[in-house]
């Protein structure tokens with residue numbers, strides 16, 4: 001791709017340039033090409049039909065806050081894209097386009113100095129006025145935001161953009177913007193009231209209040225009359241030894257033997273249980289009050305799974321895949337009847353257990369390796385945003401806690417495949433994690449009886465694998481074989497590197 005021609009120097013303020021002379025080149029040339037290279041862009045496998053800039057406010061002379069609407073076939077997705085101007089001397093991170101006069105336009109979400117400006121605004125609790133609304137910087141705990149260390153951007157390859165300030169504060173800028181209450185904020189407030197301590201404390205949010213339709217239309221199913229959305233959140237920084245994904249992969253690559261990571265499996269099961277016990281407390285506010293699982297819930301989950309599986313299979317049929325992935329995809333496309341049988345199983349068992357709020361996207365990357373007060377290894381759970389591809393109302397619905405368990409077991413399967421441990425390790429690890437979870441949940445009314453629990457777990461494993469196929473095709477197509485193998489393993493088929501047998505959690 002040719003380097004873009006320099007944008008003219010701004011002559012009427014930064015936001016004026018973005019909204020004026022730069023709009024056309026940004027909308028028609030620069031952004032459509034650049035989006036496809038961003039991991040956080042949730043439609044990398046679909047053609048971008050149009051990009052529209054929605055400038056919100058100027059935060060500093062060289063820092064502007066914007067949304068962009070990305071039109072795809074049949075849907076529009078909305079993203080948060082702060083922009084900043086920097087001198088082009090030396091290495092400049094995240095360049096979008098050169099600007100005449102030796103400057104460069106950058107994606108400020110990944111820029112630590114810009115994150116520092118946002119955090120200072122949060123500490124001060126300011127309000128910025130936009131064309132038709134306000135951006136409110138709402139500190140929850142201003143004291144803990146008072147004097148954080150210097151900012152540094154964490155790895156850029158994630159769904160959102162995260163910065164840590166010393167060992168004090170973490171600021172996350174959301175990318176894909178959905179209207180409505182952010183589950184991460186709601187969950188943090190609720191769990192802190194319930195006394196759940198294995199997560200970071202919530203410190204504040206940046207909320208956008210708009211006077212007209214906000215965020216996605218089309219397939220997302222969002223209610224366009226809900227005009228508030230959250231652009232960023234701050235949490236207390238937790239000292240950690242990395243996330244459980246990195247920890248486990250390093251351990252497995254060193255020694256993939258049976259039982260590797262045993263302490264982690266125990267802690268994962270235990271803390272998932274602690275979380276689910278807190279979420280099943282009955283003295284909860286509306287929206288968090290548990291309800292018994294009924295046959296209507298089970299039928300809904302079966303239908304959702306059918307639909308997610310169909311979406312994944314259709315996306316596979318359309319995708320340009322390599323030879324190994326094509327083989328796996330063909331196999332999956334030919335096994336609809338077996339998938340349907342697995343999906344139908346929970347209907348034959350009496351419903352039991354509770355529907356509660358859940359984490360919603362629990363995997364090893366959402367767990368930090370920490371130390372308990374006695375110095376023993378422990379884990380903390382982060383990122384209560386739910387699955388980033390789902391609309392917010394769906395992420396906030398009461399559902400079975402076994403979905404979180406399924407998410408974690410799928411993650412162990414990813415680790416087995418990508419960190420060369422094989423399925424027998426994954427089977428052992430899954431059993432240990434499940435045993436620790438069941439022990440921790442022993443006697444809790446939230447946990448279904450044994451047989452329905454097994455059938456539901458298999459249903460949610462299948463649904464999660466289907467979600468992952470769609471997620472990987474849109475975000476990391478090179479990894480799609482991993483959930484595809486996981487999907488096939490659930491019906492006891494599929495080429496597996498380690499010659500596994502049928503998956504029976």
Ligand SMILES: Nc1ncnc2c1ncn2[C@@H]1O[C@H](COP(=O)(O)OP(=O)(O)O)[C@@H](O)[C@H]1O
Nearest residue numbers: 158159160162170200235236237238243382383
């Ligand atoms: N409270 C925290 N303390 C320390 N590190 C954190 C904290 N929250 C997140 N992180 C780090 O930031 C990374 C990304 O955070 P996460 O909330 O999972 O973002 P995303 O929604 O983009 O996946 C995590 O993997 C972890 O390394």
Ligand SMILES: O=P(O)(O)O[C@H]1O[C@H](CO)[C@@H](O[C@H]2O[C@H](CO)[C@@H](O)[C@H](O)[C@H]2O)[C@H](O)[C@H]1O
Nearest residue numbers: 158159361363364365387388410411414468471
């Ligand atoms: O962490 P996010 O909220 O951004 O979640 C999304 O991205 C995850 C990848 O970072 C993705 O997780 C999948 O890959 C993981 C390994 O990289 C694996 O441990 C998970 O089990 C698997 O689902 C997640 O699905 C997606 O929502």
